Amino acid sequence: MNAPFEPVTDLCDFVPQTAAFAAESEAAQAIHRETPGRTSRAGDAASAATLLERVFDVSFAVLDAEAGACIRRPSDLPDMDWDLFAAIARPLIGSRTPILIVEEDPLCVLAVPLQGRSRSCVAAAPLVTRRPEPQADWRAAARAAGCPPAALAEWAARQRAWDPEAALRVAQLALEHDFQLRRLADVERETDELSFHLSSVYEEISLLHRLTQNLRLSKSDVELARSALDWLAEVIQAEGLGLLFLPVAEAVEEHGTVTRTKPELLSVGRFPFSAEEVRRWGETMRLAELGGPVVRNLAPDEAARSEYPGIRNWMGVAVTEGQNLFGYFLAVNHARGGQFGTVQANMLHSVASILGIHGGNIELYRQQAELLAGVIRALSSAIDAKDPYTCGHSDRVARISVRLAQDLGYSAEALTRVYLAGLLHDVGKIGVNDAILQKPGKLTEQEFDQIKTHPTTGYRILSELRDLDDVKQVVRHHHESWDGRGYPDGLAGEGIPPVARIVAVADAYDAMASTRPYRNRMPLEKIEEILRHGAGKQWDPAVVDAFFHAKDDIVKITEADEINSLSFPTLAFGKQS
Ligand SMILES: [Fe+2]
Ligand SMILES: [Fe+2]
Structure with a gap:
């Protein structure tokens, strides 16, 4: 059996053209640029080339037709002039049709364009076109292949014979099959991404629906937040989640209106910060001015140097409404050792927005109540004065x-x-x-x-x-x-x-x-x-x-x-x- 291909990082760039993989491809190209003398690109050429190897039962070299160089040289093939073949294969760039780049009876060299992002990679392998006589003269074929006749004869003796036309058709079928497999993999991946996105959206909508059902003015902001906190921590997968409510007023108004005069910290899970620490953090990060969530996933060495040991990642957002700042949300450590991302940050932000609006309404209501209470007190004083x-x-x-x-x-x-x-x-x-x-x-x-x-x-x-x-x-x-x-x-x-x-x-x-x-x-x-x-x-x-x-x-x-x-x-x- 032929030698298997080396890891895919050694091969051409056959990355599907989706945004998710563009970065990987760019990185692979960067590696390519920074590694002089070596043509190395990431990709999954292995799947197509392996399929060809299985079908033809022969190892395939991988050529970069654009660079005119062989980037994968199987060790079990005779030592041929692969760089020359790479140059000859140049017309295959952008093509989807296999061709024979050498035809010298009883040998041909099959070249198959691989459907990669760079569109310049070609798989190539020598094929024996008929069973030769024991004393056949391999000199012409060896000359065309750029290898010693004896080595070629010895290798050819172990190979099955292929009709050149049949070999081209089989190669074409293999390419199309590989293309379909690749499409299928893309669809599966896109389906996975879509279902992940849908489940995130569903969870966010459920959370917001639950919150909005509780939006009554008779419910204080702290009560509303308490009802959301456990569920939110679970949905964003945070080990600890804290919500600091800042004081609303300096002192309690007369005649019984209730206002918060001290900071109040609600938390669930393992939340290591005090109310004062959350306040300082919110101010330092200038969250109220930013108006949106901030996410930090620390590298291990950063986390080790951190003022707060054990904090791997965090995200936070201010709870605001207009110019009013009501408090700060702070989530710490992704529960599964992962990282906080856009989905979690959006959920935190949405909940903070609803709490901010609710806080704003309560504040307006409080002001209105105070005004009316003042009017009523004035009326009652007027009666007594009469x-x-x-x-x-x-x-x-x-x-x-x-x-x-x-x-x-x-x-x-x-x-x-x-x-x-x-x-x-x-x-x-x-x-x-x-x-x-x-x-x-x-x-x-x-x-x-x-x-x-x-x-x-x-x-x-x-x-x-x-x-x-x-x-x-x-x-x-x-x-x-x-x-x-x-x-x-x-x-x-x-x-x-x-x-x-x-x-x-x-x-x-x-x-x-x-x-x-x-x-x-x-x-x-x-x-x-x-x-x-x-x-x-x-x-x-x-x-x-x-x-x-x-x-x-x-x-x-x-x-x-x-x-x-x-x-x-x-x-x-x-x-x-
Ligand atoms: Fe009366
Ligand atoms: Fe009276």
């Missing part, structure tokens, strides 16, 4: 209402709305004449009629604020009576909005428990008696029950010196569900 004798009444009613609602099982979100309703319940008094509001003595019937307009006036004042639709109903109906004898609409029982029934009890209690210019505060026993007597007549009995459950706390509220000394839930201005 009627100095009832100073602090709105705030106390708000807090007593919250305490009653807690007892009645309201959610934290609903308590916020109760608080607002309490603060604003008397906002309509802005439209009542000061002289009537501040009159120290008993009111006339006309004066009382004017006071009774304050629920509808308040309702009108708030009418343009769609965010306060539920609060408006409380403002309008906080003087309705359980038995239907209240005002302005004479609603009764369950027909009265529930929070209005709560505020009604809080309002009545605070009025009775406060000292007025024309009377002292009532003793608690008297108030309790009035409330007990009015349950089921003026007030919702369930709310009166709640009063007695929460009585101790409520008494403390009225006696507290400090207004706003209690903390309340985050102010939320969406509609109460």
